[in-house]
Structure formats: structure tokens, C-alpha cells
Amino acid sequence: MPNPTSDSAPHDGYDLAVIGAGCAGLAGAAAASELGLSVALLDMARQTGGQFYRRPAPELRVERPQALHHDWSVFTGLRRRVAASGVTRLTGHHVWSVTREDDGGGNVEWVVHAATGADGGDERPVRVRARAILLATGSYERHLPFPGWTLPGVVGAGGAQAMLKSGLVLPGRRVFVAGSGPLLLAVASSLAAAGARIPAVVEASGYLGYSRRPGVLAANPLKLGEAVTHGAALLRHRVRLSTRSAVTAAHGTDRVAAVTVSRLDRDWRPVPGSEHRIACDALAVGFGLAPQIELATALDCATRRAVDGTTALVLDGLQRTSVPGIWAAGETGGIGGAHVARVEGELAGIGVAAQLSGRGALVRTGRVRTLRRRRDRMRAFADVMAAAHAPGPGWTRWLTDDTDVCRCEEVTAADIREAVTDLGARDARSVKLLTRAGMGWCQGRMCGAAVTCLAASGGESVPPSAERRPFAVPITLAALSSPESPADADAPSTAPPDPAVTDD
Known part of the structure; x- marks a missing residue:
């Protein structure tokens, strides 16, 4: 089947369906398509890029979306590869299930079930058929409750960053940033650069855990560089960083007006008498990320308990899950960040192409060996990071x-x-x-x-x-009861196509 070249002209059958158009999905789709496969790339958002490269809607006519990102040239490079290779981009497609169909003769086909439109709102159910599936569904924020966390003005740390990247708005003018994990530093530096006043960044863990693996740190200089960049931004904006502390309560009536910060022991239990109150009009709080694997678990893919307590998929050296025909890349295999997601997406795309085309030599090249070394090196760092910021059992005392x-x-x-x-x-x-x-x-x-x-x-x-779960995302009964149609040119997505790649 020739590779389609238009966002609005997909076909009913593909070699590979990639679910998720973030770093891993873009890399996997490009790699597979460049090796001759027909590829459909589905994502619920209106634009490709996932959470990491979330950006304002085209209607806002933002001239420099790259100002809120780093590694922007890497992203535009991925988009150019996807556009040049003829991947069919199906934006505004909310995938709620993937099912397997067997013709009885040993031929297996996967069916991706989705609802189209912003938030699946137009309720048009569609299906996409493929010989293989690459799950690049990313992650969502991990939340730990505390008194007052439901007040208006209390948002997820990643949510605050998403508000800024997609809507160019701040959650408040005086924004307290708290929780655990490296995302806090990135969020605080972004909000401060956009004009918010950040009274402090409060980290429930410490950073000494990183020092226990000096070899892993030395092998990942880019990660150290990112930490230095964010640290310098906080110093420039005079943002104070406190470790072994947490927001244990938020206060306010119609909106958060202050937070209580407590010192924590090593098990994250609040230290009696250490509480103090700090005024703010918004709180951005998050405790890391959790893999989004609902589609995979519904297919009975094997999982493992990650070092930070989250559940991730079990994957082999070429990103295959335990279910034949299903690959996964990026945060689905454990939280690791954009760099490792791109590498794993590339590996998965090559692996799928090798298996479907019968060209086993594709996975025995120097390129694949290099990608695997990079993946293993970055995954080792991800494990160190996850262990350093894993929630302690004492948080329930809050x-x-x-x-x-x-x-x-x-x-x-x-x-x-x-x-x-x-x-x-x-x-x-x-x-x-x-x-x-x-x-x-x-x-x-x-x-x-x-x-x-x-x-x-x-x-x-x-x-x-x-x-x-039978449904990975909420879906209306009307959409569920309506007959599905192929995602074809006669019934295009209501979401606009990804804008042309012209910005560097």
C-alpha cells in the first residue's frame, strides 16, 4: 500500500498504527515509514508534539512557540521527517480501545477504535486497521492529596506548564511550586520566565540519591546540563529551593490564599512543630508522572512495578511487549523523559519494519546498536531519578x-x-x-x-x-452504539491538520 501524504486522506488498513504523537510516537512513525511501511499516527490533540511539545493553537498566531521549549530543533526535525515520509496524521482521534481480529488462518489484524473531534465531542466513531500497533501514549501526573487540594487555584505542576504552553496564561501571579521530581524545576523556571512570582520550590525528597550512582550521572551529561540550566534560571529569578519539605495543607475560601509547608523526615512524615504558612494565589503541585498504559493492560500486556511505585510495561530490547504485534515506547515503559522517548520510538519503528517486512538485518545494524546503548544509558539514569523522588510511605500522615x-x-x-x-x-x-x-x-x-x-x-x-479497563478514555453511549466507519477522506477529522513545519 502506498504511503498516503495528506492528513485528511487516510485509508482503512495500515502496516502500523501509532497511538500517541509525542516524542516517541513521532520518532516511531517516521522510522517505520522511512523503511517502507504504511503508517497511521493517531492522537487526541489537535496538533502533534504530545505534552512535552505542547504549543498554542494556530488561531492564537504565536510567532515564536519555541520560546517556551528547549530542543525545539529536534522537534521540528521529527515533524519534517513525518511529513516527508507520508505518515497519515489523524489528530483529534481519542482512542478508547484496541482489539484483535483473527481470520482463523493465522492472520492477525488489530483494530483501533476511536472517537473524533475535540474531546471526542462530535461523537463520530471510527476504526483504523493495522498489522501492528505502537503504543506511545505517554503519561499523566501523579497526585497525592492533602487538605485543601481541591481549592480553585490548586493545579498540577504539569497542568500549570500546559496552561502556559498552550494558552499563554498563568495559574496566578504568586505561584507556589511543590511536590517531588525534576519536573518542578522546569515548571518553576518556565513560570518565572513568563512573569509569575515564585515564592519557593518545595521538594519533598532530596537530591543526594543521585550522588550514589556517579557513573550513571557521568554517562548522562545532558541531564546534568538541564539541571544546571533550570537551577540558573531559579537563581536569576531569586526563587528559593527547599528540600525535604512539602505542602501539607492549602487554605482559602473561594480560592487558595496560602499554603502550610512542613519539614519532612526521610519517610515523608511531617516533623511536628515545623509548619509555617506562606501566602500565594496559586499552587502548582505534582509528584512525578505515571505511565498511561490502559490500552496495553486491556490487551493483557505484561507489566512491572517500577522503582518509583508506578506500573510500567515489560518490554524487550526492541520495545516489544509480551503480546505479539504490540510494541511500546516512551513513558509506557517507565518514566524517562523526552530524550529516551525519541530513542525508544526510533527503535520500535525499526523493529516493527524488520518483523513485518521480514528484513531481520534491520535490527542488526550499527544504528540499532547505538540506539540500544543510548536507551540503556538513559534508562539507567531514569531509574536513579525515579528512586530519588519516589514518595515515602509517611505522606499519608498529611x-x-x-x-x-x-x-x-x-x-x-x-x-x-x-x-x-x-x-x-x-x-x-x-x-x-x-x-x-x-x-x-x-x-x-x-x-x-x-x-x-x-x-x-x-x-x-x-x-x-x-x-x-474496557475503555481507555471516557466515551459517550451515543458514540459507542453508533456503527464505526473507516477513518477515510469522506469523513475527515474535525481537528485541523498540523501546521506546516516552518519554524526552527
């Missing part, structure tokens, strides 16, 4: 009984503790069945980590891996 843990269903910490201590729940699924925690619109993305930790504290059992 919670009062009336603190909402599941915001969608208004399930409090007391409700969950009752399910564990009085009703015998010992895992997140049991808590969910007894309290409805995780049954709301976000399907546990906001509260899942907290519910799992609270459930595990009731006993010695290990929390189960991510649940299998």
Missing part, C-alpha cells in the same frame, strides 16, 4: 479524615480507612468496590496512586498492577 481522596466521587480518607480497617479491603480494587473511589470521570487517574497507597497500608499485601 491527610485528615475529611480530606477528599477521590474528587470525582467525593470519597474521603476516612471512607478509605474504614474500608481497609473495618471492611477488610487490602488492595485498590477492593477499596474501589466498597467506596466508589476511582469510578468517576477521571477513572482513577487523579486518585489511583493515593488509593493504592492507603489500601496497601492496611496490610502487607503488594498492590495489584493496573486494572484492565
Whole structure:
């Protein structure tokens, strides 16, 4: 099948369907297409780039979107490769399921089910058929609740950065940044450069954990360079950095007006008497990222417990999952950042091309060996980073009984503790069945980590891996009950095509 060259002229069958148009997805789609495969690239956003290269909508006519990013030339290079190779870009496609079809003769085809439009709003169900799938679905923020975290003005750290990148707006003028993980430094420096006043960046962990692996640090100079760049930006804007501290409460009526900051011990338990209050009009808070693997777990792909407590996919050296025909790259295999996502996407694209075309020599080249070395080196650093910022068990001491843990269903910490201590729940699924925690619109993305930790504290059992869900994203009954049609030129996506690549 020839590679289509238009965003609005996809076909019903492809060699490869790539789900997610961030760093990993773009690299994988380009690599596979350059090696002769027909490729469809699906993403729910209106533009390619994922969360890392999120940018303002074309209607805003921003002249220099690269001002809010680094490595912009790498991104534009990926976009040029995708455009030149003829990848079919299906923006505004919310993939809610992937199913397998077998003709009985050993021929397997995968069917990607999606709803089109902004937020799936036009409710037109479509399908895309492919011989193989590359999951590049990225991640979402990990949230840990505390009293007051549902107040207006309290946003995720990544959410604050997304507001700035996509809408050129700040969550407030005096923005407190807190949580754990390297994302905090990037968020604080971006907000400060955009004009926000940052009273402090409060990191619940420390940075000494990095020093235990000097060899890994030395092998990843780019990561050290990023840290120096963000640190210099904070110094330039006179932003104070505090470690082993956390926001343990937010205060306000109609909006957050202040936060309580407490010192933490090594297990993240608040140190009595260390509390002090700081005024602010917004709080950007986040505790790292969690792999977005709902599509993979629904296909029964094997998972593993990462060092930071999140659940990631088990992948081989060429990014294959445990399910034949399904590859994955980027954050789905563990949180690692944009650099490792690009490398893994490239590896996966080559691996898919080698298998589907019968050209095994493609994976035995010097290029692949170099990519694998880079991947392994960066993954080693990612593990160090994850261990350094993994939440300590004592964070649950922040919670009062009336603190909402599941915001969608208004399930409090007391409700969950009752399910564990009085009703015998010992895992997140049991808590969910007894309290409805995780049954709301976000399907546990906001509260899942907290519910799992609270459930595990009731006993010695290990929390189960991510649940299998029939739907990876919310979908209306109208879309679910309507007949699917191929994503073809007669029924194009309502989202506009990705703008031409002209900015460097």
C-alpha cells in the first residue's frame, strides 16, 4: 500500500498504527515509514508534539512557540521527517480501545477504535486497521492529596506548564511550586520566565540519591546540563529551593490564599512543630508522572512495578511487549523523559519494519546498536531519578479524615480507612468496590496512586498492577452504539491538520 501524504486522506488498513504523537510516537512513525511501511499516527490533540511539545493553537498566531521549549530543533526535525515520509496524521482521534481480529488462518489484524473531534465531542466513531500497533501514549501526573487540594487555584505542576504552553496564561501571579521530581524545576523556571512570582520550590525528597550512582550521572551529561540550566534560571529569578519539605495543607475560601509547608523526615512524615504558612494565589503541585498504559493492560500486556511505585510495561530490547504485534515506547515503559522517548520510538519503528517486512538485518545494524546503548544509558539514569523522588510511605500522615481522596466521587480518607480497617479491603480494587473511589470521570487517574497507597497500608499485601479497563478514555453511549466507519477522506477529522513545519 502506498504511503498516503495528506492528513485528511487516510485509508482503512495500515502496516502500523501509532497511538500517541509525542516524542516517541513521532520518532516511531517516521522510522517505520522511512523503511517502507504504511503508517497511521493517531492522537487526541489537535496538533502533534504530545505534552512535552505542547504549543498554542494556530488561531492564537504565536510567532515564536519555541520560546517556551528547549530542543525545539529536534522537534521540528521529527515533524519534517513525518511529513516527508507520508505518515497519515489523524489528530483529534481519542482512542478508547484496541482489539484483535483473527481470520482463523493465522492472520492477525488489530483494530483501533476511536472517537473524533475535540474531546471526542462530535461523537463520530471510527476504526483504523493495522498489522501492528505502537503504543506511545505517554503519561499523566501523579497526585497525592492533602487538605485543601481541591481549592480553585490548586493545579498540577504539569497542568500549570500546559496552561502556559498552550494558552499563554498563568495559574496566578504568586505561584507556589511543590511536590517531588525534576519536573518542578522546569515548571518553576518556565513560570518565572513568563512573569509569575515564585515564592519557593518545595521538594519533598532530596537530591543526594543521585550522588550514589556517579557513573550513571557521568554517562548522562545532558541531564546534568538541564539541571544546571533550570537551577540558573531559579537563581536569576531569586526563587528559593527547599528540600525535604512539602505542602501539607492549602487554605482559602473561594480560592487558595496560602499554603502550610512542613519539614519532612526521610519517610515523608511531617516533623511536628515545623509548619509555617506562606501566602500565594496559586499552587502548582505534582509528584512525578505515571505511565498511561490502559490500552496495553486491556490487551493483557505484561507489566512491572517500577522503582518509583508506578506500573510500567515489560518490554524487550526492541520495545516489544509480551503480546505479539504490540510494541511500546516512551513513558509506557517507565518514566524517562523526552530524550529516551525519541530513542525508544526510533527503535520500535525499526523493529516493527524488520518483523513485518521480514528484513531481520534491520535490527542488526550499527544504528540499532547505538540506539540500544543510548536507551540503556538513559534508562539507567531514569531509574536513579525515579528512586530519588519516589514518595515515602509517611505522606499519608498529611491527610485528615475529611480530606477528599477521590474528587470525582467525593470519597474521603476516612471512607478509605474504614474500608481497609473495618471492611477488610487490602488492595485498590477492593477499596474501589466498597467506596466508589476511582469510578468517576477521571477513572482513577487523579486518585489511583493515593488509593493504592492507603489500601496497601492496611496490610502487607503488594498492590495489584493496573486494572484492565474496557475503555481507555471516557466515551459517550451515543458514540459507542453508533456503527464505526473507516477513518477515510469522506469523513475527515474535525481537528485541523498540523501546521506546516516552518519554524526552527
